[in-house]
Amino acid sequence: MQHWHILGAGAIGGLFATLLQDAGIPCTLLLRDDDPDLAAGSACITLRRDDQLHKHRFAVSANSEDSPLSYLLVCTKAYDMVPAIAGIEHRLAPGATILLLANGLGYQEQVQARWPRLDCFAGSTTEGAFREARRSICHAGHGSTLVGQPGRPSAPDWFASWQGLQTSCEWSADIDTVLWRKLAINCAINPVTALHRCPNGALAEQPQLAALVRELCTEISAIAIASGQAGAVEDLHPQVMAVIRATASNRSSMLQDVLAGRETEIDYLTGYLLAQGQQFGVEAPRNALLLQALKAQNAGHAPA
Numbered sequence: 595m596q597h598w599h600i601l602g603a604g605a606i607g608g609l610f611a612t613l614l615q616d617a618g619i620p621c622t623l624l625l626r627d628d629d630p631d632l633a634a635g636s637a638c639i640t641l642r643r644d645d646q647l648h649k650h651r652f653a654v655s656a657n658s659e660d661s662p663l664s665y666l667l668v669c670t671k672a673y674d675m676v677p678a679i680a681g682i683e684h685r686l687a688p689g690a691t692i693l694l695l696a697n698g699l700g701y702q703e704q705v706q707a708r709w710p711r712l713d714c715f716a717g718s719t720t721e722g723a724f725r726e727a728r729r730s731i732c733h734a735g736h737g738s739t740l741v742g743q744p745g746r747p748s749a750p751d752w753f754a755s756w757q758g759l760q761t762s763c764e765w766s767a768d769i770d771t772v773l774w775r776k777l778a779i780n781c782a783i784n785p786v787t788a789l790h791r792c793p794n795g796a797l798a799e800q801p802q803l804a805a806l807v808r809e810l811c812t813e814i815s816a817i818a819i820a821s822g823q824a825g826a827v828e829d830l831h832p833q834v835m836a837v838i839r840a841t842a843s844n845r846s847s848m849l850q851d852v853l854a855g856r857e858t859e860i861d862y863l864t865g866y867l868l869a870q871g872q873q874f875g876v877e878a879p880r881n882a883l884l885l886q887a888l889k890a891q892n893a894g895h896a897p898a
């Protein structure tokens with residue numbers, strides 16, 4: 595049985611830690627050297643689901659320790675992927691399996707380029723989870739998770755145990771399309787909600803915002819098509835509207851970041867999209883303005 599280590603035990607990392615443990619898969623949380631749970635020798639994550647509390651106790655390990663890691667799940671924010679992995683790189687076993695699970699695109703290539711010997715997988719999840727307190731997570735909405743590796747049609751052996759998780763977790767033979775589709779949806783929703791500080795539903799209710807979302811979708815689709823990702827943006831606008839309606843009362847992850855004074859993932863969402871546009875000669879003025887406005891609004895917010 596593989597032993598998974600989890601780097602970034604926030605809402606999604608903590609949720610997957612509990613899912614792995616419930617499926618009988620050994621799992622240890624990697625913690626910064628100053629984390630008080632290291633002195634305690636273990637960490638307790640409380641998961642609230644359907645108004646019931648489930649407590650899970652985990653083994654913990656300081657990032658600076660040197661026992662080797664063979665299976666690593668990384669669930670940090672997109673911009674923290676490379677720095678977080680750099681902090682434990684001395685522990686990575688040769689050819690270690692690493693699964694990256696965050697919004698956005700761009701960091702996957704950065705990780706693979708910096709650590710070419712890692713067996714690197716990418717995932718995309720629609721699980722709805724947010725942190726209520728330091729080690730308390732609310733599992734607000736069941737979603738599904740797709741995992742894959744570009745160019746790899748079938749799942750590696752280790753993935754069999756992930757298919758036993760108490761959630762929908764499937765192998766994708768075309769993870770690039772999955773990641774692009776998620777990027778496209780996030781680019782059409784997250785920055786608008788973060789700039790206007792509104793719940794997702796406002797993007798359907800307020801005519802001006804709804805018109806902006808439509809324009810963003812047109813530009814996003816043009817860039818995706820030029821990048822060879824036409825399949826990811828088929829029916830993008832209706833799909834975005836469906837997500838907006840299904841998550842109407844939610845605050846997008848980017849709005850949550852802005853309200854908490856944290857850095858946002860905009861560089862790995864709209865920033866990545868615009869870089870692709872530039873590479874293929876497709877302009878996206880609405881998306882560019884949105885990125886600028888959001889950066890101007892958040893200038894002065896120190897990253898957490």
Ligand code: KPL
Nearest residue numbers: 783784837841846847848
């Ligand atoms: O993925 C999301 C996010 O908030 O990051 C959704 C809810 C789909 C869009 O806002």
